[in-house]
Amino acid sequence: MLEFKGLTKQFNSTVAVKPATFTIPDGQMVGIIGRSGAGKSTLLRMINRLNEPSGGQMLFQGRDITALKGRDLRQWRNECAMVFQQFNLVGRLNVITNVMSGRLFHHGFASSMMGIFTAKERAFAIRALDRLGMAHVALQQTDTLSGGQMQRVAIARALVQEPRIMLADEPIASLDPLNAKVVMDALRAINRQDGLTVICNLHTLDTARQYCDRIIGMQDGVIVFDGTPKELTDRAAREIYGAEAEEAFSEAMTSTALHPQPVAQPEARVVN
Amino acid sequence: MSTLTFHAISDADIAAARKRYPKAFGDPFVATLKAASWAFVIVYLIWSLGFFEIGKLLSASDRAWALMTRMVVWQDMATWQYANIYKGIAQTIAMAFVGTLLGTIFALGLAFLAARNTMPVGLFRHAVRRLLDVFRGIDQIVWGLVFVRAVGLGPLAGVLAIWISDMGNLAKLYSEAIENIDRKQVEGVRATGADTGRIIRYGYLPQILPVFISLSLYSFESSTRSATILGLVGAGGIGMIIIERFRAGLFDQVAFVVLNVLVVIAVIDWGSGLIRKRFIGERGH
Amino acid sequence: MASVTTNGQDRDPVSLFEIHRRQMIRDRMIVNVTLGVVFLGFLLWSLWISRFTPDRLATGLPRIFEYFGSVMPSLQWDVLFDGRNEAGRFPAGSIGYWYNDFWKYLRLIWETILMALTATILAIGLAVALSFIAARNCTPFPWAGVLARRFLEFCRGVPEILFALVLVFAVGIGPLAGVLAITIHATGALGKLFSEVNENASMRPVDGIKAVGGSWFEQMRYGILTQVLPNFTSYALWRFEINVRASAVVGFVGAGGIGAELSHTISFYSDDRVTAVLLLVVLTVTIIDLVSERARHSLIGKESLR
The missing domain is CATH 1.20.5 (Single alpha-helices involved in coiled-coils or other helix-helix interfaces)
Incomplete structure (x- = not known):
């Protein structure tokens, strides 16, 4: 169980995330929605402390996450894997090394500096890649892959961490619809089969509705909605997205729609 | 799975x-x-x-330690003959300036003789390039020593050393700039019916001038740095003061002089950065 | 076309343009004249300070030509390739006579190259380590970054021959002082270049490794080092070229290599021995430049190095 107790983030004078208090039980798939700049990314990056919270507390299974330091902090980061919008893989290394880097926390100084990985780790990495259907590119240099392939490699890296929570920061925002579907399906499979908690920032409403058990809506750093996809009415969604509503809705129907057939033609936007 | x-x-x-x-x-x-x-x-x-x-x-650690302490503990600062120090620094800058200017003027001529597109006679071009290689291949301080032998101790040898090594460096860089010129612009000027003089004035010069100025400024900066040590072989400038006082065991004064030189060089770098910005804009080279 | 209306006033474009042009020319003139005066003043001051006067040049130039004439080898075609005669000496005018001390020079040049190589390797190690601390985006502690940058600036600012002068005093005459001097200076120069490369690296892989639970060392090793390695190699090769030149002159103050011989020969003889050593040094430097340049270009595109 991940508990947030008044977690805040302040950049100089602007408050990115206003005190947030909520709880995420184990095994839930949570989608955080909101327009760009609403503080979704900051909230997510505070969970694994890539962004340092300016106030409040975070507890995981009763353990205070916000107070962790040094090796404990790195252990926590190892326990909650993150998938990024831009994949954040090491482009000049091959795919399997990227995946194995998910096990760096368990390495000593010398072996990680020399880049020595055991056969067990290699086999495990191949298993993880195989699960995402990417084992065949294991020896390719990572920056030669397409975006969708890279994101799947990134998920494989997250998997070899054997995490307890999976964070996904806009995992499909840079992908085409087909790859977006593959990636979201993979995340849901991980959630369902492994029982991992998945917390996912999403820009598009449709995806969140289709894949998540629970939706959290953010606006200007404040959580304005917290409920099931069914409870999220069109009116509530419009409120969350504000001025970007049309974009978010139409985007859901066109560019990143996960339905096989487009529902509306792009011309429809001109009328508005 | x-x-x-x-x-x-x-x-x-x-x-x-x-x-x-x-x-x-x-x-x-x-x-x-x-x-x-x-x-x-x-x-x-x-x-x-x-x-x-x-x-x-x-x-050697004892000796090294003693040297270090004497460098940081400054004694009898009233007797350090500051006028000499600053005269030496001024002389270094002056040597670098005159040497670079002469180097620039001569490099201008040599560069056109060494560039493929302005010097069609291959044999002659290669001869010029090998000559430039010799100018560049011999270190400035070696030139300094050679000229000290030829014309005696003093800044004249230093100026000559800077002149000859800058000439070699600049002529090579200039000739590369001339070879990398955009031919389309030259053709554009030629298409207006311009004569050779005008083609050079409006086709070549606007393209190469900013690069040349920038290169010469860089050269001036690096010459000021290297001119500080020319004095070690007697070719004038602050180096002569450094070596004199070092030989006399006045290590604290040497440390002081070196610190001053570092500051002056930083100021010159900053100043030439400003000039470069003024002449060729932010894009640099 | 009709005239352009500005602020309700009717002005034809030509006269408007002329006004602007005259204004611009006047502004430019003022700046240019000021710069010209400053330049001329600085030039006159420099000539006076460096005592670079026509009469000195006039007396100096003939002596230069005289000197260069005296150090040129007098080679004679008929004996050029002759070996030692009965007395065990090369005949005057042969290459053997010119390069009587060839093997001594070669040994010293070998020492010079080894000095440069060792210093380059040591400097690479130190510079890589310091560059990660000095780069603003990588530094583990901001104060350490400031410290590292100042340290690198100092190492870079002081010429190697000055370090050599001091080190010869500290550790004695010999190549060790030269190796250390070049190492210190090259660490400063490479460290700055490396840290600039680090600062231009993408931080995304670093974030990725950080999120995996990697330590600072792992973030640098996997996130940054893999990106910058080609640039590092290219800069290191380029530095090796410069270090060879440097190690050829640190001997001037007794810090090993061919420099001592060079300085001794130039200072005490004015015959063909001067050109013999100089030519060897130039050849060595040129060959190493060529080889290293080729290696650099095959490693990384020509455009990435100025």
Whole structure:
């Protein structure tokens, strides 16, 4: 169980995330929605402390996450894997090394500096890649892959961490619809089969509705909605997205729609 | 495929994965090559340090320590003859300026003789280039010593040394700039019916002038740096004061002079950065 | 076309343009004249300070030509390739006579190259380590970054021959002082270049490794080093070229290599021995430049190095 107790983030004078208090039980798939700049990314990056919270507390299974330091902090980061919008893989290394880097926390100084990985780790990495259907590119240099392939490699890296929570920061925002579907399906499979908690920032409403058990809506750093996809009415969604509503809705129907057939033609936007 | 934990990976799993993707388990040839090259570097380093008698470093620590303390503890600061120090620094800057200016003027001519697109006679061009190689290949301080032998101690030898080495460097860089010129712009000017003079004025000059100015400014900066040590061989400037006082064991004064030189060089870098910005805009070179 | 209307006033474009042009020319003139005066003043001051006067040049130039004439080898075609005669000496005018001390020079040049190589390897190690601390986006502690940058600036600012002068005093005459001097200066120069490369590296892989639970060392090793390695190699090779030149002159103050011989020969003889050593040094430097340049270009596109 991940508990947030008044977690805040302040950049100089602007408050990115206003005190947030909520709880995420184990095994839930949570989608955080909101327009760009609403503080979704900051909230997510505070969970694994890539962004340092300016106030409040975070507890995981009763353990205070916000107070962790040094090796404990790195252990926590190892326990909650993150998938990024831009994949954040090491482009000049091959795919399997990227995946194995998910096990760096368990390495000593010398072996990680020399880049020595055991056969067990290699086999495990191949298993993880195989699960995402990417084992065949294991020896390719990572920056030669397409975006969708890279994101799947990134998920494989997250998997070899054997995490307890999976964070996904806009995992499909840079992908085409087909790859977006593959990636979201993979995340849901991980959630369902492994029982991992998945917390996912999403820009598009449709995806969140289709894949998540629970939706959290953010606006200007404040959580304005917290409920099931069914409870999220069109009116509530419009409120969350504000001025970007049309974009978010139409985007859901066109560019990143996960339905096989487009529902509306792009011309429809001109009328508005 | 469903969940699998790291600890549950068995030898059979490893064998199966190895069978499917043998190369993913590391190329023994590459691994050996890597290890061998690292070993070579380390063995070489140990051998060469032994060859250079690294042990002397340990036995010299007393002497080195004494030197260090005398450098940081400044004594009798009233008797340091500051006028001489600053005259030396001024002389260094002046030498660098005159030397670079002369180098620039002569490099302008040589560059056109060394560039492929302005000097069609291959044999002559190569002769010029080899000459430039000699100018550049001999270090400035060696030129300094040579000119001290030829014209005697003093800044004249220093100016000549800077002149000749800057001439070599600049002529090479200038000629590269001339070769990298955009031919379309020249053709554009030619298409207006311009004569040779106008083609050079409006086709070549606007393209190469900013690069030339920038290169010469860089050269001035680096000449000020190198001119500080020309005095070590007697070719004028602050180096003469440094070596005199070092030989006299006035290490605190040497430290003071070197600090001053560092500050002056930083100021010159900053100033020439401003000028460069003014002449060629932010794009730099 | 009709005239352009500005602020309700009717002005034809030509006269408007002329006004602007005259204004611009006047502004430019003022700046250019000021710069010209400053330049001329600085030039006159420099000529006066460096005592670079026509009469000195007039007396100096003939002596230069005289000197260069005296150090040129007097080679004679008929005996050019002759070996030692009965007395065990090369005949005057042969290459053997010119390069009587060839093997001594070669040994010293070998020492010079080894000095440069060792210093380059040591400097690479130190510079890589310091560059990660000095780069603003990588530094583990901001104060350490400031410290590292100042340290690198100092190492880079002081010429190697000055370090050599001091080190010869501290550790004695010999190549060790030269190796250490070049190492210190090259660490400063490479460290700055490396840290600039680090600062231009993408931080995304670093974030990725950080999120995996990697330590600072792992973030640098996997996130940054893999990106910058080609640039590092290219800069290191380029530095090796410069270090060879440097190690050829640190001997001037007694810090080993061919420099001592060079300085001794130039200072005490004015015959063909001067050109013999100089030519060997130039050849060595040129060959190493060529080889290293080729290696650099095959490693990384020509455009990435100025």
